[in-house]
Amino acid sequence: MASRPVHGSASRVLEQTLDVRFTDVSVPGHGPVTTRTYNGTIPGPTLRVRAGHTLRLTHVNGLPPNPPHSGGHNTPHRPNSFNLHTHGLHVSPSGHADNVLREFAPRTPEESAAGAAEPRYTSTVHVPCDHPAGTYWYHPHLHGSTAEQVVGGMAGVIVVEGDVDDVPEIRAAADLVVCINELKVGDGHVPAFTSGSWMTGVPSTFTVNGSVNPTLRLRPGEVQRWRLVAATAFAALRLTVTGEAGDMALHQIAQDGITFPTPVARTTVDLAMGNRADVLVRGGAPGRYELRADGLPGPLMTIEVAGAPVRPPMRLPASLPPGRPFLDxxxxxxxxxxxxxxxxxxxxxxxxxxxxxxxxxxxxxxxxxxxxxxxxxxxxxxxxxxxxxxxxxxxxxxxxxxxxxxxxxxxxxxxxxxxxxxxxxxxxxxxxxxxxxxxxxxxxxxxxxxxxxxxxxxxxxxxxxxxxxxxxxxxxxxxxxxxxxxxxx
Incomplete structure (x- = not known):
């Protein structure tokens, strides 16, 4: 088997604070929601690194004390504790890295009553020098509280930049994160996970980059790179882009952060919960198009193809630097x-x-x-x-x-x-x-x-x-x- 190529640059540290607390968020197209967030937004901040870099994260737990729990460990509990999972990154699962066995607990009732400072925790995630460039994401992963927190909007995107970004046709395209969150919101908040039917008792609200059905603009002949992220807890997404002039081709260039050897033209892209797909889209006939998922009543995103055409049309790459060699x-x-x-x-x-x-x-x-x-x-x-x-x-x-x-x-x-x-x-x-x-x-x-x-x-x-x-x-x-x-x- 061939060794992986080394893409990393000189060591660099990206420092970021992820502040978690209940926040009043205005979700365009839906309304006000009170929920747990990273830094007051849905999704949380996008983190961009390169192979060889280090993520140094400070986690502030500004949530209230955990309620008492009398059930077993395989029932929901500790809803105000969390940790960090860098989903898809090939990094250490131990220590203060991608360790989902840690707990970032809030203040106890006694500490809260005494006015103690909000707890702070740190994660240090070293991205290997040969790490594939691509799209990943982060979310809490403490057993017993993961679902309630993710469907409240606690998720964010990680982009590892590298060789595929230097392909001329990709470098020329706008690089757009399309983070699809699935929110479970009733009466303006995320209900506590108190029964097995909790999931079906509250309808899902889907947002793209924090808005319900936002509009994206694309010129005829323009190529954009969409980093599709299924930051969903319960819903698998079969995605299509359809419109007045028919379906728009999705030229997939990566799956779960790993670049393909060549683009693959598709009319549908399947994303299970947690999947990502990088696609190139080129504006065709002017008109209105919609990013839709099978089974959902409305569009996830509207695409307006309009404006002065790009002449000649932007090109698609014929080949790509593959992200990983195959096994046999x-x-x-x-x-x-x-x-x-x-x-x-x-x-x-x-x-x-x-x-x-x-x-x-x-x-x-x-x-x-x-x-x-x-x-x-x-x-x-x-x-x-x-x-x-x-x-x-x-x-x-x-x-x-x-x-x-x-x-x-x-x-x-x-x-x-x-x-x-x-x-x-x-x-x-x-x-x-x-x-x-x-x-x-x-x-x-x-x-x-x-x-x-x-x-x-x-x-x-x-x-x-x-x-x-x-x-x-x-x-x-x-x-x-x-x-x-x-x-x-």
Whole structure:
């Protein structure tokens, strides 16, 4: 396998404060919302770095004390604690880096009553010198509070700049972040996650860069680069751009931060929760177009193609500097050590407000509390246990995973997300992809049968404990998560 090219520049530090507190936000097209935010905005600030740079972040927790919690760790709790996940970045999962096992707690009731200073925490994330240039994002990831915070708008975009940005046709195009947030807002605020039906009881409001259906302008013949970010917790997005003159082609140049060898022209782009896609769009016939997602009643964004045409029309690149070399089945270290992950839900098996069990089964499932009992009602079987290491992954090895869902309803999606290392999707539903595609999150829709994917992954560079989980964040908070431990050779 070829080594990754080194793109980084001299060491540089980007310092940023991320201040989290309840904020009164005016959402254009929707109205006022009181919610937890980064720095008072939805989404939070976009962070731009290059390979070899360091993100040095100061987190201020200005939220009120956490309410008491009497349930288990796989029910929602600590809604005013958070941490930081730099989703998709290949960086250390340990220490004060991309460590989702940390907790940035608010003041206790006693500290708040005494007027103690708001707590401050730091993250230092070193971006490797050979890190692929592309689009990533950040969001809180404390187990038990992730869904409520993300659907309140706590998310932001990370851009790693590099070689693909220097392609002449891309350098000439406007570089636009298109961050799609899914908000759960009722009566002007995000209701507390207090029951299993919480997700369906509040309709989703979708914003693009903080507005409902904003308008973007594009001249005929002009090319723009859109960094599409699905900062959603519950909704998968099948995106199209359609208008009076027909569909607009989306020339995809990257998936989940990894650049393709050549642009791929599409009429639809599928983004599961957490996915990103970089696309080039060129204005055609003048008129009104809409960025739409299947199943949503209204447009996400309006595009007006108008103005003086660009002559000659801006060009699209014929080739790109690929973000990562491919793996091959011959690279697999131990063909007998394949891993299997199965997303499985048992409905109505528990008492209380959260009756459904969201499990990860397969070759390394969390053991049952009662091995001789009914596994569908077991309180531990396949559920996240912070004391259980489900996968021990040795650096330098290449393994093959198969992940599937036995969910029967096509509308239900269980995206699989492995922290720290990108994965190479080689098969979907048993069909080989040619070429394969790098991802960090893989959507798995239900059906009869539900979707299955096979991927290859090389464990590289970083040791430490982190997680793999369903990126339908309601399910993750309720236990659809596993611990992985990257260890030295």
């Amino acid at each position: 089945e011959q690279d697999i270290t131990d063909p007998d050590a394949d891993r299997e992950v199965v997303f499985h839900a048992d409905a109505g098996v528990f008492t209380g407000a959260f009756p459904n069990a969201f499990r990860i089964l397969g070759t390394h499932a969390t053991p049952a509390a009662d091995p001789g009992g009914d596994p569908t009602r077991d309180p531990a079987h396949g559920l996240f246990d912070p004391a259980c290491t489900n996968h021990t992954l040795r650096l330098g090895t290449v393994e093959r995973w198969t992940v599937r869902t036995d969910e029967s309803l096509a509308a239900f999606n269980h995206p699989f997300h492995l922290h720290t290392d990108q994965v190479l999707l080689t098969h979907r539903n048993g069909v080989r992809l040619d070429p394969p595609v790098w991802h960090d999150t893989l959507g798995l829709a239900g059906g009869t049968p539900g979707d299955s994917v096979t991927f290859l992954v090389r464990y590289e560079d970083f040791t430490g404990r982190t997680i793999a989980h369903c990126h339908q964040l309601h399910h993750e908070d309720l236990g659809m998560m596993q611990t992985v431990h990257y260890v030295a050779p």
